[in-house]
Amino acid sequence: MRIVLLGCPGAGKGTQAKVLCARFGLTHVSTGDLFRTEMAKASPLGKRVGDYVKKGMLVPDDVVVELVAATLDAVPGGWLLDGFPRTLAQAQALDKYLVSNGGKIDLVLSLAMREEAVVARLAGRWSCPACGEVFNLQSRPPQQAGVCDKCGGKLLQREDDTEATVRRRLMVYEDLTRPLAAYYRSEGNFQEVDGGQSPEDVARAVTAVVDGVHA
Numbered sequence: 293m294r295i296v297l298l299g300c301p302g303a304g305k306g307t308q309a310k311v312l313c314a315r316f317g318l319t320h321v322s323t324g325d326l327f328r329t330e331m332a333k334a335s336p337l338g339k340r341v342g343d344y345v346k347k348g349m350l351v352p353d354d355v356v357v358e359l360v361a362a363t364l365d366a367v368p369g370g371w372l373l374d375g376f377p378r379t380l381a382q383a384q385a386l387d388k389y390l391v392s393n394g395g396k397i398d399l400v401l402s403l404a405m406r407e408e409a410v411v412a413r414l415a416g417r418w419s420c421p422a423c424g425e426v427f428n429l430q431s432r433p434p435q436q437a438g439v440c441d442k443c444g445g446k447l448l449q450r451e452d453d454t455e456a457t458v459r460r461r462l463m464v465y466e467d468l469t470r471p472l473a474a475y476y477r478s479e480g481n482f483q484e485v486d487g488g489q490s491p492e493d494v495a496r497a498v499t500a501v502v503d504g505v506h507a
Contacts, residue, residue, distance in 0.1 A: 293318065293370040293506060294395060296377070296386075298473070299403035300465045301458070302414040303487040304494060308403065309374045311495045312502060319367045323375040326359055327351070337362070357385040364389070380471045399505045400476040401498060403487030407462055415455040418447040 293316060299305045306322070313320045327345065330338030337359055344351045360376050377383040390396055405413075416429035418438075422445035427434045434440065438447050451457065476482040483505075485497045 293398045293502070294390075295370075295372045295502070296397055296400045296476075297372055297374050297403070298400065298469065299487055300405060300410055300469075301461050302410045303403040303405050304491060305374050305403060307491055308494055308498050309372055312498060313372055315499055316502060316506065317369065319369065319371040321360065321363055321367070321371050321373050321376075323356060323360065326363055330359065353379060353381050353385065357382060357389070360386070361389050377472065379468050380475055383472055383475055397479075397481055399502065400479075400482045401501060402473060402482065402484045403494065403498075404484050405487045407459070409488045410462060411455055411458050414453050414458045417453050418449050420445040420447055422446075 295312065295318065297305050297309055297312075309320050309322070312318060327338075327341050331342045331345070332338070337355070340355055341351055341359070344355075356376065360373070364371060373386075377386050387397070412430055413428070416431075417426065418429070418434070419426045420440035420443060423440060423443040425440050425442045426432075427441075427447060434447060439445075440447055452461065473482065483501050485494060485501060487494055489497070
């Protein structure tokens with residue numbers, strides 16, 4: 293199977309991608325991981341990606357598509373794309389690549405969440421720089437405010453997890469993804485799951501959707 297997983301920041305794509313890949317024997321293809329791997333290898337493509345990342349710029353569509361296509365060429369079976377496509381142009385480029393290789397996307401699965409739920413989830417996230425432990429004021433608060441349960445270190449909030457930053461990230465995501473979702477809906481392979489449920493309930497829901505498509 294070939295699956296595209298969509299979802300705003302904080303929707304739990306990484307968690308659900310692992311669930312689906314383990315259940316259906318898929319290769320998890322994350323553009324974030326690909327960027328880091330190519331940059332670490334210092335490959336020609338990795339150097340191009342690194343130039344944009346270091347300047348704080350978005351990696352251009354053609355570079356992202358080239359990287360993803362090269363990766364998919366090396367995947368022998370089914371795959372799940374996480375973090376790609378992010379724009380309509382990327383989706384169209386992916387379809388063109390698949391058609392040229394005799395393939396198609398079987399399912400576009402979107403984890404939908406209300407803005408306020410995303411803000412509460414992300415803005416409530418605090419981590420310990422000393423040991424890496426992560427807490428959430430909603431779902432997993434520390435026993436003592438501002439102090440890590442594991443090592444006693446001082447908890448800090450990432451700059452991109454502040455409420456104002458989260459809302460900006462969501463605005464950008466919505467602007468990019470609205471036409472993307474409309475495109476996939478028109479293709480007839482788009483399904484949506486409520487990502488605001490518990491991770492376990494979301495996992496059951498996404499697995500049921502993929503089971504239905506697989507059958």
